[in-house]
Amino acid sequence: MGAYIIRRLLLIIPTMFGIMAVSFAIIQFAPGGPVEQMIAQLTGTNVDATTRIGGGSSDFGVGQQGGGDGSSAGKYRGSQGLDPEFIKSLEKQFGFDKPWYTRFGTMMWNYLRFDFGDSYFRDVSVISLIKEKLPVSVSLGLWMTLISYGISIPLGIRKAVNDGSKFDVWSSSVIVIGYAIPGFLFAVILIVLFAGGSFFNWFPSRGLTSDNWEQLSLIGKVGDYFWHLVLPLVAMSLSAFATTTFLTKNSFLDEIKKQYVVTARAKGLTENQVLYGHVFRNAMLIIIAGFPGAFIGAFFTGSLLIETIFSLDGLGLLSFKSILDRDYPVVFANLYIFSLVGIIVGLISDLTYTWIDPRIDFESREV
Numbered sequence: 001m002g003a004y005i006i007r008r009l010l011l012i013i014p015t016m017f018g019i020m021a022v023s024f025a026i027i028q029f030a031p032g033g034p035v036e037q038m039i040a041q042l043t044g045t046n047v048d049a050t051t052r053i054g055g056g057s058s059d060f061g062v063g064q065q066g067g068g069d070g071s072s073a074g075k076y077r078g079s080q081g082l083d084p085e086f087i088k089s090l091e092k093q094f095g096f097d098k099p100w101y102t103r104f105g106t107m108m109w110n111y112l113r114f115d116f117g118d119s120y121f122r123d124v125s126v127i128s129l130i131k132e133k134l135p136v137s138v139s140l141g142l143w144m145t146l147i148s149y150g151i152s153i154p155l156g157i158r159k160a161v162n163d164g165s166k167f168d169v170w171s172s173s174v175i176v177i178g179y180a181i182p183g184f185l186f187a188v189i190l191i192v193l194f195a196g197g198s199f200f201n202w203f204p205s206r207g208l209t210s211d212n213w214e215q216l217s218l219i220g221k222v223g224d225y226f227w228h229l230v231l232p233l234v235a236m237s238l239s240a241f242a243t244t245t246f247l248t249k250n251s252f253l254d255e256i257k258k259q260y261v262v263t264a265r266a267k268g269l270t271e272n273q274v275l276y277g278h279v280f281r282n283a284m285l286i287i288i289a290g291f292p293g294a295f296i297g298a299f300f301t302g303s304l305l306i307e308t309i310f311s312l313d314g315l316g317l318l319s320f321k322s323i324l325d326r327d328y329p330v331v332f333a334n335l336y337i338f339s340l341v342g343i344i345v346g347l348i349s350d351l352t353y354t355w356i357d358p359r360i361d362f363e364s365r366e367v
Contacts, residue, residue, distance in 0.1 A: 136314030156248025
């Protein structure tokens with residue numbers, strides 16, 4: 001196992017290099033970069049999302065590789081009439097006066113040392129921004145994952161044991177209906193019903209804590225924190241319940257039908273001994289395999305709309321705004337961190353396989 005862990009750790013380097021290289025290459029063709037954003041602010045023009053996506057030259061584009069000459073102003077939308085030397089100073093400020101390979105190499109070297117630089121449009125370091133937004137994403141991602149798995153796995157096991165029963169049928173109907181409702185739509189429904197929309201005012205509709213949070217006691221702070229999390233977590237967990245529950249049920253049904261289960265029952269073992277002593281460790285492997293994706297998704301993509309609806313300023317919303325604003329240091333730092341965490345969680349998932357089923361030996365397998 002030690003050799004396998006070392007191989008996986010060594011593979012992190014080329015994997016991260018490939019992810020960042022592909023992303024950096026894509027950015028080369030993205031129109032409307034930071035220099036163009038700054039020009040728009042200085043000239044009072046509005047570079048909206050349509051303009052940025054649909055046209056214009058990229059600050060990371062081919063024209064940048066030469067480092068700029070006397071015609072720098074002509075490369076950017078809205079730059080006509082501006083002093084070319086001023087445009088060159090903007091390029092130098094954002095580091096675009098260097099060839100693309102130099103910028104990429106510098107970025108990767110800094111990222112290896114976890115130096116993510118400063119935001120282009122916020123007077124603060126990228127790591128400070130991430131630390132500021134991290135509590136919201138940790139709260140949503142961690143609790144949503146724990147709640148989802150904590151409810152879905154026992155529910156899936158019970159549905160498998162009672163396959164075809166009334167409980168199985170009506171619970172499946174409820175889960176499918178819940179899965180069909182988009183999370184953001186369900187979030188709006190929850191606000192209307194329970195956050196002072198038109199009916200009850202039982203829960204807050206925005207933020208992670210109340211305005212008087214600092215004045216609350218320790219118990220009061222904990223209660224206020226979870227009080228604010230109720231509606232966002234319910235909205236986020238809705239679709240996650242369906243996927244994990246049915247995956248658990250089908251996995252257990254597949255194992256229950258195997259010969260070793262019949263043999264265990266013939267030896268006189270109780271149903272719980274068969275289910276949790278033999279079936280559980282085999283059936284749970286596929287659930288564990290999907291954990292890294294669910295975990296990372298809960299921290300980022302899955303929380304974007306929920307963060308917006310409930311005014312929760314987390315990493316998902318930060319990354320989305322940074323992409324629109326072409327704040328590349330924030331974009332690449334988030335990509336780097338989430339990719340690295342995903343790879344490490346994947347390794348932990350593999351190690352958990354051996355804990356659940358010691359018969360699995362990764363040493364004998366090629367990475």
